[in-house]
Amino acid sequence: MRRLFTTLSTAVAMSFGFLTLWGLLVGGGVVTSLANIILQLVLLTVALSILIGILNLFGVHFGRIRRRERQWGYSVVVLVAALLVIVLWLLNIDDVNMLLLENVQVAVESALAGLVLFALVFGAYRMLNRRITWGNLLFVLSLLVILIGALPLRETAFIADVRAWLLAVPVSAGARGILLGIALATVVTGVRVLIGQDRAYRE
Amino acid sequence: MPRLDTTTQFITVIIICLTLLSIVQGALVARRRKDAFPLRPISAYESIPYMIGTAIEAGRPVHVSLANTGLGGSTTLLTLTNAEMFYQTALRAEASILTASDPLVLPLSYVMLQRVYARRDRSERFSGRYLRWYPSTTQPLAFASALTVTLDAEQVSGSILLGNFGSELALVLDAANRRKQGSIASSIDLQGQAVAYALAGTTLIGEEMFVAGAYLGDNNAQRGAVVALDTLRWFLIGGIVLYTFVSLYEPVRTALLGGG
Numbered sequence: 381m382r383r384l385f386t387t388l389s390t391a392v393a394m395s396f397g398f399l400t401l402w403g404l405l406v407g408g409g410v411v412t413s414l415a416n417i418i419l420q421l422v423l424l425t426v427a428l429s430i431l432i433g434i435l436n437l438f439g440v441h442f443g444r445i446r447r448r449e450r451q452w453g454y455s456v457v458v459l460v461a462a463l464l465v466i467v468l469w470l471l472n473i474d475d476v477n478m479l480l481l482e483n484v485q486v487a488v489e490s491a492l493a494g495l496v497l498f499a500l501v502f503g504a505y506r507m508l509n510r511r512i513t514w515g516n517l518l519f520v521l522s523l524l525v526i527l528i529g530a531l532p533l534r535e536t537a538f539i540a541d542v543r544a545w546l547l548a549v550p551v552s553a554g555a556r557g558i559l560l561g562i563a564l565a566t567v568v569t570g571v572r573v574l575i576g577q578d579r580a581y582r583e
Numbered sequence: 584m585p586r587l588d589t590t591t592q593f594i595t596v597i598i599i600c601l602t603l604l605s606i607v608q609g610a611l612v613a614r615r616r617k618d619a620f621p622l623r624p625i626s627a628y629e630s631i632p633y634m635i636g637t638a639i640e641a642g643r644p645v646h647v648s649l650a651n652t653g654l655g656g657s658t659t660l661l662t663l664t665n666a667e668m669f670y671q672t673a674l675r676a677e678a679s680i681l682t683a684s685d686p687l688v689l690p691l692s693y694v695m696l697q698r699v700y701a702r703r704d705r706s707e708r709f710s711g712r713y714l715r716w717y718p719s720t721t722q723p724l725a726f727a728s729a730l731t732v733t734l735d736a737e738q739v740s741g742s743i744l745l746g747n748f749g750s751e752l753a754l755v756l757d758a759a760n761r762r763k764q765g766s767i768a769s770s771i772d773l774q775g776q777a778v779a780y781a782l783a784g785t786t787l788i789g790e791e792m793f794v795a796g797a798y799l800g801d802n803n804a805q806r807g808a809v810v811a812l813d814t815l816r817w818f819l820i821g822g823i824v825l826y827t828f829v830s831l832y833e834p835v836r837t838a839l840l841g842g843g
Contacts, residue, residue: 422655454732488728503756565664565789573660
């Protein structure tokens with residue numbers, strides 16, 4: 381029975397996948413309409429999935445509080461904040477909701493963004509402290525050239541030229557290499573999913 | 584749905600056919616002879632058994648984060664491959680925690696975790712509380728801060744952070760380093776990738792993130808996918824070299840022969 385169900389789900393996923401691909405590649409007529417309906421169904425599922433997320437959030441954090449797990453106080457804060465936002469939304473008090481978002485959420489995220497810089501600088505220091513390899517040295521040297529080259533000083537004009545060359549040639553080439561690799565891997569994974577080789581269907 | 588022009592359609596069909604052929608051929612060869620295509624060593628995959636071993640000895644969980652990748656968008660395929668990484672990790676570790684900011688990842692990882700417990704004959708011990716949803720805004724700093732709390736609250740032994748992290752990954756990795764927890768990180772975002780290289784214990788770069796199944800699992804089809812990836816890569820390299828040669832040929836010929 382389970383094998384039959386797996387085969388059925390694989391067949392459904394494959395046919396939907398091929399139908400959408402066909403609609404995208406060839407287009408026109410019934411196939412495109414069907415592909416559009418499938419895409420709309422996906423959007424509907426995505427919207428509904430928020431409910432799954434909220435249920436998970438409440439389930440996990442209630443459980444943490446009930447079991448008095450380590451740092452369960454944070455779970456209390458999460459639940460209170462989530463309930464507050466939901467209640468405000470139900471009562472249609474949008475201005476308070478926006479106030480909470482702008483004065484709390486945005487402010488906290490901005491503070492965290494400021495901390496990222498220190499984490500990065502410490503990371504560069506830690507990298508050399510951990511072990512000195514040619515790769516690590518090159519990484520830190522490039523970082524220094526990029527940072528110093530960005531300074532608006534006449535004395536660092538030469539470094540600014542090196543920085544511009546670094547960004548235009550090796551950095552750009554490396555970035556394209558990584559992105560091409562990701563693109564190739566995405567194509568391979570896509571075809572594997574289309575022919576039902578992915579684990580989501582196999583077992 | 585946008586309509587593609589004829590050239591793009593043609594190229595897409597060629598690429599898909601080529602990939603399909605390579606995958607099937609690779610899988611067939613891998614099935615016949617397992618050592619026909621030895622996988623090159625990748626330090627991040629080599630360090631995963633050590634990370635899991637340390638977690639089992641310490642009685643702590645391993646943390647896998649899929650960041651803000653999800654199903655139904657441009658990161659769908661990345662999410663599927665990262666879910667495979669979660670599956671392989673959960674299969675080996677005593678306990679694994681998954682964090683994600685896309686709620687659609689939850690049903691997928693739920694099923695994956697259920698299969699892991701079923702495969703280990705421990706279905707009765709399965710619990711969905713190991714899957715965590717941390718909603719994220721367009722700036723995923725809130726998600727990153729939630730991860731830093733998770734690392735401490737759950738006393739994780741090591742973290743595998745994959746997906747679409749930006750520079751906020753620095754906060755998570757810094758928190759992991761301060762607690763002396765192991766970390767493997769990778770991101771399709773170049774800023775996140777640079778941060779991962781600087782701060783993570785080991786890094787997966789680019790397409791390496793997509794081959795977890797072949798390195799950690801024992802499936803011929805997944806090995807076949809690696810062969811397909813390599814084949815496509817060589818085709819691409821060949822194409823680039825050919826294009827460079829063709830581009831250089833005319834100017835060099837003109838310079839050497841003086842335009843004659």
